[in-house]
Amino acid sequence: MLELSRLTVSLTKHGAHKIAALLKKHDKDSILDRLEGSEPGINIEFAQARKNLSVNASGNVPEVWNKARDAGGESIDALVLIGILFSHHRLLTALRDSRTAPFRGTIQRGATLDGKAFTNTAHIIEELSYSVRHTPHEVSYNFSRLFEIPDLNKLALELIGLKFRSAGWDGRTDLIDELVDRKLNEVFAISEEQFRNWLATGDIDAIGDTLEDETFFLDTSHDVGPATALVFSPGHTPRMTGTVAISPYQSGGKAALLHNALQTTLYEALAKEHGTDCVRTELPTGHGTSIDVVVKTSSYCWFYEIKVAKSLKASIRQAIPQLLEYAYWRTDNKIVDRLYVATTFSLTTDAEAFLALLRDRFNLPIYYHQIEQ
Numbered sequence: 001m002l003e004l005s006r007l008t009v010s011l012t013k014h015g016a017h018k019i020a021a022l023l024k025k026h027d028k029d030s031i032l033d034r035l036e037g038s039e040p041g042i043n044i045e046f047a048q049a050r051k052n053l054s055v056n057a058s059g060n061v062p063e064v065w066n067k068a069r070d071a072g073g074e075s076i077d078a079l080v081l082i083g084i085l086f087s088h089h090r091l092l093t094a095l096r097d098s099r100t101a102p103f104r105g106t107i108q109r110g111a112t113l114d115g116k117a118f119t120n121t122a123h124i125i126e127e128l129s130y131s132v133r134h135t136p137h138e139v140s141y142n143f144s145r146l147f148e149i150p151d152l153n154k155l156a157l158e159l160i161g162l163k164f165r166s167a168g169w170d171g172r173t174d175l176i177d178e179l180v181d182r183k184l185n186e187v188f189a190i191s192e193e194q195f196r197n198w199l200a201t202g203d204i205d206a207i208g209d210t211l212e213d214e215t216f217f218l219d220t221s222h223d224v225g226p227a228t229a230l231v232f233s234p235g236h237t238p239r240m241t242g243t244v245a246i247s248p249y250q251s252g253g254k255a256a257l258l259h260n261a262l263q264t265t266l267y268e269a270l271a272k273e274h275g276t277d278c279v280r281t282e283l284p285t286g287h288g289t290s291i292d293v294v295v296k297t298s299s300y301c302w303f304y305e306i307k308v309a310k311s312l313k314a315s316i317r318q319a320i321p322q323l324l325e326y327a328y329w330r331t332d333n334k335i336v337d338r339l340y341v342a343t344t345f346s347l348t349t350d351a352e353a354f355l356a357l358l359r360d361r362f363n364l365p366i367y368y369h370q371i372e373q
Helices: 016-025 028-034 046-053 064-071 073-085 089-097 115-127 144-148 152-166 175-181 184-188 192-201 211-218 258-274 312-328 349-362
Strands: 099-101 104-108 131-134 138-142 243-245 254-256 279-284 290-296 301-306 338-343 366-370
Touching (some): 016 046, 016 064, 016 073, 016 115, 064 073, 064 152, 073 144, 073 152, 089 099, 089 104, 089 184, 115 131, 115 138, 152 175, 184 192, 258 301, 301 312, 312 338, 349 366
Parallel strands (some): 301 338
Antiparallel strands (some): 104 138, 131 138
């Protein structure tokens, strides 16, 4: 069971933030050999560095740090900050208790942290460029820039997952759910919805799904399935990506059209595997709806429903009724061999067991496909 109290590291050793300087110059596999004396001005305590980097029992530095290196210096600084904060439960508490406004807060000496623990924490926040005011008695911070760094959400989830495993998380539950359930959005002074949005999509203001899905679930005008058989023709027309303005009644003010980008990514991967003559996007069902992606050969037909919801569970919950209707609310209801829920999330143990149960107990051919970005 996950226990945040198991996240501990020395808070009195100075210089933890300097690991960022090493990562900007060296591959992650040489970092632990350069902590003391090999670089001017860098002297980092070995045990502290191992904890902050989430080095495993075999002494291997996780690959996520090289991914951060590939992304650039700003990503390194941000991930080092997140790595340090999530290495000790007292730092998480200090930030949660110090919120003053969205993205902002002020840690007072003696409130949650005192002595060297406060001094070092304040210095880390300042040196990694997230401090807006630093005195001997307090440090004020602004984390808004964290949420503007491309793909930092993916790196953060990967690193936090490693830290949570060291604190008892077994990977059977959704990591985003774990973070939100423990109100760790408060560490960054943002709402639960913003935190979910950012972790799942990289966009703190993203809407959880596309407008087509709202239409699907609210439309009750058709009670009879298609009278004609599914007509397959291959092809894909890329649709708009990025962000567009939407109606005022939609919360957030914009919708991230991740769905369209993911559709193109999935199409390209399946076309490479099966051939362009066997793959189609937006195939009409004959009932006023369309299937995100279809793979059709002489021996099988597979339907894919893409979801950009805020969690894996939400994606599965939304996709299954659509897949079942597309496949079985029709006269030619024996055409499909497999139905795929397609998202960018990693499949959890519990989700995998759930889909296996649907296949084994109810003979529903429902599977999962992770879209690699």
